[in-house]
Amino acid sequence: MVGSNGTVAAGTAMLAASMPMAADRARLQQAVGETNKLLLLEGTVDVDDVGAAAFAVEEPPVDEEAAAERQAEVARLLAGFRRHLQDRTDHHLGYPYNLDLDFSVLAQFQSFCINNLGDPFIESNYGVHSRPLEVAVLDWFARLWDLHKDNYWGYITNCGTEGNLHGLLVGRELFPDGIIYASTESHYSVFKAARMYRVKCVKVDALVSGEMNCADFKSKLLQNPGSPAIVNVNIG
Amino acid sequence: MVGSNGTVAAGTAMLAASMPMAADRARLQQAVGETNKLLLLEGTVDVDDVGAAAFAVEEPPVDEEAAAERQAEVARLLAGFRRHLQDRTDHHLGYPYNLDLDFSVLAQFQSFCINNLGDPFIESNYGVHSRPLEVAVLDWFARLWDLHKDNYWGYITNCGTEGNLHGLLVGRELFPDGIIYASTESHYSVFKAARMYRVKCVKVDALVSGEMNCADFKSKLLQNPGSPAIVNVNIG
Ligand SMILES: Cc1ncc(COP(=O)(O)O)c(C=O)c1O
């Protein structure tokens, strides 16, 4: 398996942090040359054998003028992309997203490598984190939902999918033989999670309103009297 | 299950996007009041029963002067947090991260709700995305690793953990009865993935160098001659 990050982690990676890209590449090629094989999901590629049919390699320019020109090019590209996004946003009819946002006050944090790895309520061994802010957001939702202080746990997920994945995993860990019940109107990540976690999943019919069909839910529950139910509830 | 995002998605959420927070809260309380129950992982909380022992609710000020004061407060808080992060970064001995980064040119995108949901090689039904840039990053790595054009697939993960999760999931889908082999030096997310995916995982000894102990690997493979091997490889 070649992970997004697992590939250049471990042993020599601490050195790599301060190396320029070209040196990184040379080091990588050397490392690859040593084994002469690059393991890939689709099989094994012989390193001597490729190159010709592969992408052309374009190294970043080394002289300052060319670097400045390249920077200007990137700026132009990003400005164009920004206009494109503005246009797409202006023509956006709607979705469960708030598009009227502006996090520009957070721009000053773009130069830090912030990582809130792990449980936000436990002290981290990695110093560059924003755990106090993460917990503050959790507190905000706890207030919103009238949850008792010290009577909840959570963390901020990268996305909605991860929230669903985590909730369903907690359900499965509590009920290892449980069955997931989710209405057909549920987000696709719920059914993906069931497959990932190897949990049987029963789809429950929905009414035209989008609501779960409780009669169908009851009859499907009664078909599995011996198995705990892990129920995915959509609110809103 | 209450997901981070699943809670206020679906039906009425398109309306919510343009509502101020206080109205959201009122609407939420009304919705909750209708069922009078809020499902939680730890059980069921009766809504009439809480409040007293819960957090005090602090609504944002409505008059402009107070709002400006609050904005200044947030700016002070963030400036302090920035100094803290700079200090933590300055005293950081190392990790497989490059801390010498500056993405400030991307600040202009902080006001967009960009979502590259799904496969970057397939056209999205959501317009505000950066798929061309995502694919460009993949191309960059394809060049770096001398991969043939049109002969690879991938996507940008949110983090290293997700990269490991995805790689191992592909392995399990290819070999449903496979066993994961990973050295004791592997990142903890690999063992977490094995548990999530309900796949048997065999830990292989590592040498003092961090390298996998191949003799131990061989003997452990020979103990499971009937099962395909899904091997986690650490490079670097
Ligand atoms: C090999 C490997 N996998 C996974 C991770 C976890 O990365 P993240 O915290 O971004 O999920 C790391 C972090 O350094 C890593 O080195």
Ligand SMILES: Cc1ncc(COP(=O)(O)O)c(C=O)c1O
């Ligand atoms: C209920 C629900 N779950 C999950 C998601 C997926 O969110 P993301 O694309 O951030 O993973 C959405 C997206 O709108 C959603 O509405």
